[in-house]
Amino acid sequence: MTLHRTEAKEPAAPSSLAPEGLRATLAELRRLAELPLERGQTLPSQAYTSPELYEWEVERIFRREWLCVARAEEIPQPGSYLRLDILGTPLVITRDEEGELHALSRVCRHRFMDLLPPETAPEHGCLERLTCPYHTWAYRLNGQYAGQLAGAPLMQRVDFDRAGCRLPAHRVEVWNGFVMLNLDPGAGPAAPELRGLDLRLNSHGIANWVSVHTQTWEGVPANWKVAVENGSENYHHMGTHAQSLDPVLPGRYTEVDECDGRWFTMFTPLSDAERGGTGLGRHSRSGRGARPGMLIAGIFPQFVLAVLPGSAISIRWLPTGPATHDTRITAMVPPGVPDTPGFAEQLVDIRAQIARIQEEDLVAVRGVQRGLDSHPTPSNGRFSHLERPLWQFQRYLAERLL
Known part of the structure; x- marks a missing residue:
């Protein structure tokens, strides 16, 4: 079933700006991106271990691309804030009196102090102004003046341009209730590239769903792409999740859509046993709306959303080094569900399931990361048809890195 398809773009030659040591890896990426899925191969091991490639990815992808960083409900009202650290960039997301979000640098313009140091400031909160705890310089948070200096004590005796003192701001958009951030002031808007995915998600109405549990795993010892690829296919259900997910959502019956570009989708029907042996699922040719199951929607480079009947799980990955990353998982349900009788017990189960699946x-x-670091260097593997999103991911990487 084809939901979205664009013509493949011809990858450019490896960039002349790339360090010489990267050119062989980028040339191999170019070769792989040109292969059809039927002959698709995994990336070479150095794509997951090279510090030089990691720095190239940070500059060419993560500092230029729209990244999913939060749920808008985490900044619920005027004066609310959320502290974030993105690839060494200390940030704070705030909401002004008109309800608009702002992404501001968290570094004071005086002596570089963190305005919301994690040693003393909560990750979430509410305040009227952003005040530096070092010398009490204060910054406004209202509307067009967000980030503007509001007060700098005892600066009257020096030549100082108060009007020109302002915290740098970064672009932010809200997509289906998720906060999207871009560190590149010249980037285009996020919405046009995701229009096709919007159509796929419209019937679920997740924009207004509420978060009920979030958990973070920091410093996971694996390259970020290893985690993204693992979260972008259900082929591994039969192995990694043989006793947890596969009896409920058999990965072998996943239907992967023919997408291209920044996003992908796939659908795994619930097992017959989970539906009381109704015979629906893989044997049914009816529309997906008639079948319960799990819709996976992914946005490269670092976000996957799993939508189930009555709940959803979002996963965000952020690299922290060539061979480490953080994983943040959030469970969401429709509005009103947390107030229903028995939900507290359901939430205990949700938390336990997330923890079990993530540990698996x-x-x-x-x-995988240990295998990539082994000697002799492992050769390229081959893709299953269920790993189409990984093949698509290579084409995305080629477009951004070459």
């Missing part, structure tokens, strides 16, 4: 995935991604 951690075994996999750590094991």
Whole structure:
């Protein structure tokens, strides 16, 4: 079933700006991106271990691309803030009196102090102004003046341009209730590239769903792409999740859509046993709306959303080094569900399931990274048809890195 298809773009030659040591890896990426899925191969091991490639990815992808960083409900009202650290960039997301979000630098313009140091400031909160705890310089948070200096004590005796003192701001958009951030002031808007995915998600109405649990795993010892690839296919259900997910959502019956570009989708029907042996699922040719199951929607480079009947799980990955990353998982449900009788018990189960599945995935991604670091260097593997999103990911990487 084809939901979205664009003509493949011809990857450019490896960039002449790339360090010489990267050119062989980028040339191999170019070769792989040109292969059809039927002959698709995995990236070479150095794509997951090279510090030089990691720096190239940070500059060419993560500092230029729209990244999913939060749920808008985490900044619920005027004066609310959320502290973030993105690839060494200390940030704070705030909401003004008109309800608009702003992404501001968290570094004071005086002596570079963190305005919301994690040693003393909560990750979330509400305040009227952003005040530096070092010398009490204060910054406005209202509307067009967000980030503007509001007060700098005892600066009257020096030549100082108060009007020109302002915290740098970064672009932010809200997509289906998720906060999207871009560190590149010249980037285009996020919405046009995701229009096709919007059509796929419209019937679920997740923009207004509420978060009920978030958990973060920091410093996972694996390259960020290992984690993204693991989260972008259900082929591994039969192995990694043989006792947890596969009996409920058999990965072998996943239907992967023919997408291209920044996003992908796939659908795994619930097992017959989970539906009381109705015979629906893989044997049914009816529309997906008639079948319960799990819709996976991914946005490269670092976001996957799993939508189930009555709940959803979002996963965000952020690299922290060539061979480490952070994983943040959030469970969401429709409005009103948390107030229903028995939900507290359901939430206990949701938390336990997330923890179990993530721990199983951690075994996999750590094991893959050890394999990539082994000697002699492992050769390229081959893709299953269920790994189409990984083949698509290579084409995305080629477009951004070459």
